[in-house]
Amino acid sequence: MKKRIALIMTIVGLLAVLSGCTEINVPITAESEGIWNKYFVYPLSWLIVYFAELLGNSYGLSIIVVTIIIRLVILPLMIKQTQNSKAMQAIQPEMQALRAKYASKDQKTQQKLQQETMALFQKHGVNPLAGCFPLFIQMPILIGFYHAIMRTQEIANHNFLWFDLGDKDPFFILPLIAGATTFLQQKMSMAGMDDNPQMKMMLYIMPIMIIVFAVSFPAALSLYWVVGNIFMIVQTYFIKSPVKIEAKNTGGAKK
Structure with a gap:
């Protein structure tokens, strides 16, 4: 669990680093050079402009x-990630029992604990790293979309609802909604893991980070976060229960 949280924090840090790339203030066009611009940022920018023209x-x-559309494209990855997360939750009692059985910190005992843990994963068909792989695949897409929003000049010249897309939300409504929906989405995803101190820390740190970023960046990016979070909340709601039931049934069948 600690390794997974460290991985998530590393990815968040990577997002922050990429967000500050020198090209972030350089407009994206069809003539923009580089693999990142040609195959990630510009196609997403073109898509935004295309749908904007279709929608008046x-x-x-x-x-x-x-x-x-992007969330639907990466939906299979997110479903796989959610399923693996729920499967990991389902075997937590057995993992805790193993930790209690091999509580000693000596090297031989810890090696035995690792062997028993791997055997438990194989027994239930769980890969502890499988939930992290989708993050690596989807992050370039999401970061590319972030760049597309920030570097598409047409966006900065338009408004939506009460805010200008190219400026910060004057009333801080979107940043607060982005933070609240991030908290709710994580709360739903972490159901059953609330007693884990590291997960509790992530539950509160991520929304705060999102609010800080959203307050600092143009409202267009906050809008993207809010819509993405709402999609994730709906997705988690519909995916969570069936997977939990399946995990319980699987565990019961193998006992």
């Missing part, structure tokens, strides 16, 4: 539509 030149609606 509304770049706010276009960001919403493209966000949903």
Whole structure:
């Protein structure tokens, strides 16, 4: 669990680093050079402009539509990640029993604990790292979309609802909604793991980080976060229960 949290924090740090790339203030066009620009950022920028033109030149609606499209594209990865997370939750009692059985810190005992833990994973068909792989696949897409929003000049010149897409939300409504939906989405995803201190820490740190970022960046990015979070909340709601039932049934069948 600690390794997974460290991995998530590393990815968040990577996002922060990439967010500050020198090209972030350079407009994206069809002539932009580099693999990152040509195959990630520009296609997403083009998609935003395309849907904006279809929707009466509304770049706010276009960001919403493209966000949903991207989330649908990576949905299979997120389902796999959620399923693995729930399977890990289902075997937590057995893992805790192993830790209690091999509580000694000597090297031989710890080696035995690792062997028994791996055997437990194989028994239930669980890969502790499988939930992390989708993060590596989806992050370039999400970071590319972030760059597309920040570097598409047309977005900065339009408004949506009460805010200008190229400026910060004057009333801080979107940043607060982004933080609240991040908290709710994580709370739903972490159901059953609330007693884990590291997970509790992530539950509160991530929303705060999102609010800080959202307050500092243009409202278009906050809109993207809000829509993405709402999609994730709905996705988690519909995926969570069936997977939990399946995990319980599987565990019961093997006993």
